[in-house]
Amino acid sequence: MDFPLWPEAASTVAGDVDNLYIYLVLVSAVMTLLIFLAVFVFAIKYRRRKADEVPAPIHGSLKLEITWSIIPFLVMLTFFWWGAKIFFLNATPPPDSMDVYAVGKQWMWKIQYPGGQREINELHVPVGRPVKVTVASEDVIHSFFIPAFRIKHDVVPGRYDTMWFTATKPGRYHIFCAEYCGTEHSGMVGWVTVMNPADYENWVSSGGISGSMAQQGERMFEQLGCSTCHLLDRQGRCPNLRGVYGSRVQLADGRTVVADDAYVRESILNPNAKIVQGYKPDVMPSFQGQVTEEQVLQLIVYVKSLAITGTPGATAAAPGGAGRRTTQPNGGNQ
């Protein structure tokens, strides 16, 4: 029977997490043994021998109290420091990461690639290449968990979060939803397939796709009528979206924001939240309820492509093409 006691380690961060975990286990084992041993030895050695014996009291010792407060705390600080290092590493995707988008929905994972491929409960990634996953939820809170990569991130409705990993070993590994999300929570599972780069290129090109994610977004953009105002309008009712993504936007209320994923999403679903300077509120209707989270992501990738090339629908988004992005602020998800 398949009976593992240790999870597979298949990402660059997994080894470090394992080492820290082993360190924690060792320190804890030593501590626990010491306490057990002391209790055991005292219980035997000082067992009551005469019914009426009364041992002399020991009131305490300041030196001991200080010692057993400070030393454990110093050891704990090493846990803290090492754990924090991994946490910060997890929070900072390398600039050359390829993008993947995962939308959680009761009870499945919908995966999209910039190249336009879409999958349900399956994620394909190449070995040795950083992958940045932008996660979003269609309904309740989910959590995207890949035990073999030792990473997990909650998927919270109403916002984007990012997580990243570099897979190190070809194979198939579990994807679990780790945040309880209703009836079929335990069925919200899938597989990540890690492939050699050549196999991955084959996989990418073999899919019969209806255009890249940016092209899918462009179609949405036209269907929903966004293009009338945001690209063609000459009367100045709406900001032209060419070159907007990644830039700083001056708002009517005096604030400046960076046009990142979260900003574009909010502008689609709640257009009055941030009005660009020089424009009026209540011009654009909300698209809340008319577009799914997946479609919003397609629109974002399209708007992003407008920034890179200035040409609508250009093939900016070959898988991993994100590497050419200018210094893009990190999602603004904090």
Add this chain to the structure above:
Amino acid sequence: MSTALEQPKAQEKPNYLNAEYGWKSWLFTTDHKRIAVLYIISISVMFMLGGIFAMLIRLELLTPQGDLVNSDTYNKFFTMHGVVMVFFFLVPSIPATLGNFLVPMMIGAKDLAFPRINLLSWYIYIVGALFALAAIVMGGVDTGWTFYTPFSTTYSNTFVITAAVGVFIAGFSSILTGLNFIVTVHKMRAPGMTWGRLPLFVWANYATALIQVLGTPVVAITLALVGLERAFHIGIFDPAIGGDPILFQHMFWFYSHPAVYIMILPGMGVISEVVTCFSRKGVFGYPFIAGSSLGIAIIGFLVWGHHMFVTGMSTYAGLYFSLLTMLVAVPSAIKVFNWTATMFRGSISYETPMLYAFGFIGLFTIGGLTGLFLGTLGVDVHLTDTYFVVAHFHYVMVGGMVLAYLGGLHFWWPKITGKLYPDGWGKFSALLVFAGFNLTFFPQFITGYLGQPRRYHAYAPEFQVLNVMSTAGASVLGLGFLIPAIYLLMSLKSGKQAGDNPWGAKGLEWETASPPPTFNFDETPVVTEEAYAYAKHEEEPVG
């Protein structure tokens, strides 16, 4: 052991049990001891109910396929297990029962400061429990005991409001008990009972009371907001109507993290009493054990964010919460070290309560240390929401709190009932509980690191062996809980008379009769010595 001085047969000395008879004398009593007994009965019923849900969960998890019940039912099982155990057993467990019975006696008072409020708090608890039971009977709740939004406010089709109202109401019972304890400890100490002489059990309950009074209103407000959003679609937590689901988690954990200290601190108080008694020795480092209770109560309010490291909170907030989590572990460690040091050169005997104390020290140590794993940022990312958390939490709450409760119940059972239970059975079931507990929950640390998420109805087949071990352990554990229920109840009828002080323990509660008279002491005691003065020669005359 007990040099149980058999009372002469014509024993019927007036005490709180025989003072009055009839159901009215119980339901309208203002005697803190009778109210404690009412609480013991009520929380035992709730514990059994929560235990039945636990057994059903473990039965389902015997096989990886979800084949015993359907997913909705399973989700209700773990939700009701959590709601019943946390809010209706663990939170009131020691303060409302042993605390209620002992805090006034330990400080030499006749009763709590507000006896009627004390009775009111029991009624409020019962009303809350009835709501929870109603939610179960009507069809259950499936949100998890954490009521996370927007699932609980928008998506769940179960009786969320009924259950939330139950928890909301029970919260007031907790607040009133806390309030009563604070006033009692401040105002009703007997002459000579200075703060530096308070038994450590009183210190622990005092620290707990502070958390109850300061923290519980926050969870009440939070659940009220959940009800408002669910019933009237006022956008507070659901982003689809303008709310923020993470706000809920901040509010919920602002109470619910300190609440785990509400659950464990009184247990630590019990251990301090038991370890000193069965080592027949003054406690090592009194001011540090007492002070660490307050330290836990204060720092415990500053660490709630460690439940939320993967929600996308700022990495810097993560740093802060991780660091403070390390800090809050220090006072807990201090307690463990001091208990161990108390045994050094003691005169140790192994009666049932002491076996539970041994078990507590070991299991709480493991529970505490694994808490550090979860407070360590990079590791928590992998471990959170897996069975590792389940194992850690049960090591603290069952290995710690429930063992302390059982230890305390066995320690003061002779005082409460005037009867002795069969110590052999006591020891046997204490060992059974210890073995069953470890077999149940230790494998879950491993399944957790392997990545088995919690709250899964069906799980990946490679986790099965460890889950079978858990289920096997749970049946041993269940037996370990059942046996004491039987012999303790039987001892009411057939137990030997305990005498006033069967363990030779120190403390004012042991200087009065067993069971104690209605007003605890015939004369107000005067305290002339520090706590646990075992070496001072036998009782100086009191009063």
